[in-house]
Amino acid sequence: MARSKEATRKAKAAYSRQYRKDHPEMKTKDNRKTVDARVKRNQARKEMEKKVGKANLKGKEVHHKDGNPKNNSKKNLSIRKKGHGGGVKGNKNAKKKK
Secondary structure (H helix, E strand, C coil): CCCCHHHHHHHHHHHHHHHHHHCHHHHHHHHHHHHHHHHHHHHHHHHHHHHHCHHHHCCEEEEECCCCCCCCCHHHEEEEECCCCCCCCCCCCCCCCC
16 A cells, blocks of 8 residues: 655655664765855855955855856856856756746
8 A cells, every 4th residue: 555645755754864863974974065065155256256346246146157166267257146047058957948
């Protein structure tokens, strides 16, 4: 007999909790990647603030043209409006517009 959606959701949550309990090293490994990427994004924003001024960045985002947040070369950075959608031309993981 098939489970209900609610029972399936609870079972997945219980499995995830147990996995995190049994493998604490995975949490730090995954967290380290996201922290590194966030640090690089913040550095890119500071570089653009120096270049164009803080007032000009208000309500905007710093975009990495190649989609790699760790690549902060000047050629790779541009300014976009907030919520520009992200993604890179040819990026398989970017959402496709219909």
